[in-house]
Amino acid sequence: MTDTAPTLQVENLETHFFTKDGVAKAVDGVSFTVGRGEIMGLVGESGSGKSVTGFSVLGLVDPPGKVVGGKVLFQGQDLLSIKEEELRHLRGNRIAMIFQDPMMTLNPVLRVDTQMIETVQAHDASVSDDEARARSRDALGQVGIPSPEERLKAYPHQFSGGMRQRVAIAIALLNKPDLIIADEPTTALDVTIQGQILYEAQKLCRDTGTALIWITHDLAVIAGLADKISVMYAGRIVEQGGLGDVLDHPAHPYTCGLLGSVPGHNTRGKRLYQIPGMTPSLLKLPKGCAFKERCPHADAACETAPEITHPVEGRALRCAHPQVDLAGVAS
Ligand SMILES: Nc1ncnc2c1ncn2[C@@H]1O[C@H](COP(=O)(O)OP(=O)(O)OP(=O)(O)O)[C@@H](O)[C@H]1O
Ligand SMILES: [Mg+2]
Structure with a gap:
């Protein structure tokens, strides 16, 4: 353990579900870092792997699921290789999870x-x-x-x-706690109380250095809360960066689609854009880019699965057709 280590560093995390119909790669090479006092929004549609990512970090994945690869470093200590008893102790003390269903707590x-x-x-x-x-x-x-x-x-x-x-x-x-993972905890609450809880969570992070991962399908929630965003699609991070950078200059067509479907982002009276189609089943992912069948920009280049790239520092992208020239925006 080191003082300089980020609160949480996840590297190439892989969690698979071994079902009778095949292997679902619910988390497929996910990496991110959350520092002291930092808030990261983990965003994506239903089934993209957000909850499984949270459960994997906390060692709460049950069969038929299994973490099959990667590293989860909490203040420099690898949680995937420590004893269950130690992990349980950390969960009760320095790491907390807020679940979608309060009766889990x-x-x-x-x-x-x-x-x-x-x-x-x-x-x-x-x-x-x-x-x-x-x-x-x-x-x-x-x-x-x-x-x-x-x-x-x-x-x-x-x-x-x-x-x-x-x-x-x-x-x-x-x-x-030093780290909180909140899995869509305010979705069922009315807007005023949701705002109050977000305010308290943010205050806790600023005052005590707690690192927070806020999982949501709703970009509007994150917009007033997070320092940075990771966008997930079909088990993978497709775009990552500082909050303002990603919201002002989304580069992945999926992020653009999510932003287009946030009310208030569009001008009044204009129809809200909706990403066509549905999240594909993880057991029947298309070859190449997992988003290509829903993407208005897909072409032959998308037949090959795009690697993650870092067009500018602090930004990650997995797409053959970025919608902005990030290097140009940054300069
Ligand atoms: N118990 C399970 N058995 C088999 N597959 C599972 C199981 N739990 C999750 N999965 C797989 O993992 C994928 C990701 O699930 P996850 O719950 O992380 O999605 P999510 O992004 O949290 O969605 P939501 O917004 O609906 O909560 C699912 O689409 C499914 O394929
Ligand atoms: Mg979930």
């Missing part, structure tokens, strides 16, 4: 205060019950739960779905 038979106090004390056994309760109450307040003192005494089923998700998010924030 919450225990239905325990009161919220019991769960939250346990979480605080698992991280630091010297914290008193009173202090742990105070921190829990503050964390509930942070995510906008009214009367947090009262609500601490409730069981998960006594909250509405949106409130339950906020409790799960509060638990993830409790120990100020």
